[in-house]
Amino acid sequence: MSNELQTNLRHLENASIVDLLGDVTATSDAILTTAYTAATDSGKLIVLNFKEASYINSAGIAIILSLLNRARTNGRRVVLTSLSSHYQKIFHMVGLDQFATIYESEQAALSAAV
Amino acid sequence: MTHSKYRIELHVPSVLGFEKVAMDAASAVARQMGFEPTRVDDLRTAVAEACLNAMEHGNQFAQDSEVNVLMICEDDRLDVNVLDEGRGGTAPRITEPLTVDNPPLGTHGNMGMFLITQLMDEVEVTRLPEGSLVRMTIYLKHALASLAKIGLQ
Numbered sequence: 001m002s003n004e005l006q007t008n009l010r011h012l013e014n015a016s017i018v019d020l021l022g023d024v025t026a027t028s029d030a031i032l033t034t035a036y037t038a039a040t041d042s043g044k045l046i047v048l049n050f051k052e053a054s055y056i057n058s059a060g061i062a063i064i065l066s067l068l069n070r071a072r073t074n075g076r077r078v079v080l081t082s083l084s085s086h087y088q089k090i091f092h093m094v095g096l097d098q099f100a101t102i103y104e105s106e107q108a109a110l111s112a113a114v
Numbered sequence: 115m116t117h118s119k120y121r122i123e124l125h126v127p128s129v130l131g132f133e134k135v136a137m138d139a140a141s142a143v144a145r146q147m148g149f150e151p152t153r154v155d156d157l158r159t160a161v162a163e164a165c166l167n168a169m170e171h172g173n174q175f176a177q178d179s180e181v182n183v184l185m186i187c188e189d190d191r192l193d194v195n196v197l198d199e200g201r202g203g204t205a206p207r208i209t210e211p212l213t214v215d216n217p218p219l220g221t222h223g224n225m226g227m228f229l230i231t232q233l234m235d236e237v238e239v240t241r242l243p244e245g246s247l248v249r250m251t252i253y254l255k256h257a258l259a260s261l262a263k264i265g266l267q
Contacts (some may be wrong), residue, residue: 021256026130055134058163058226084156093232094225 172198
């Protein structure tokens with residue numbers, strides 16, 4: 001039933017972009033952790049791109065929060081982009097925007113954060 | 115178009131992913147009733163979270179268990195009742211938002227009920243002999259919801 005999450009990692013000059021494709025749910029932990037670990041290898045800013053993530057539930061949000069918490073502990077900089085207005089609202093409700101800045105688009109994130 | 119007392123009922127298995135069936139059904143009903151897209155999105159998330167809570171906490175993901183979802187369309191509102199089978203022994207909990215000072219614990223934060231209460235106009239959790247019932251209501255007009263919340267409607 002679920003649209004299992006896939007990730008695509010893109011290394012740009014000043015940032016590593018992790019594209020999230022599919023559902024972000026309880027089953028996304030391993031793939032998100034793997035993608036995040038691969039992105040940290042570059043030592044650059046990490047951008048989580050939600051443009052193709054159409055369904056995000058509370059378990060998925062908890063995984064993202066855990067990942068952002070780990071990034072904070074390790075001094076890694078992570079920002080989020082391209083969330084729908086609904087999920088921007090949800091992320092604000094649960095306080096996730098206190099852990100990472102949310103940008104409207106990948107370009108906005110790269111312009112403002114790099 | 116009037117909507118008085120149209121009822122739509124679903125039974126979904128306690129398997130992750132099937133909450134999307136209830137979510138899509140509720141979404142279709144809400145659109146049919148004329149809810150704005152932002153409210154339909156709110157309902158989608160609330161119904162999905164209520165079903166996930168029922169599957170996990172109420173039904174313990176038992177293979178033979180189901181979540182009952184009953185949607186009742188009224189002229190001014192949509193009620194969605196989500197009932198589990200009471201196998202977990204714990205009613206759904208409402209949690210506080212996570213903050214920098216209150217970081218997530220592990221990977222399974224319990225924020226579903228919190229989101230439901232934030233997104234719906236009315237939420238009622240009732241412990242019945244057969245299980246826990248989460249009743250969620252959204253009104254077609256926000257003004258009606260505000261009046262209902264302060265007991266004037």
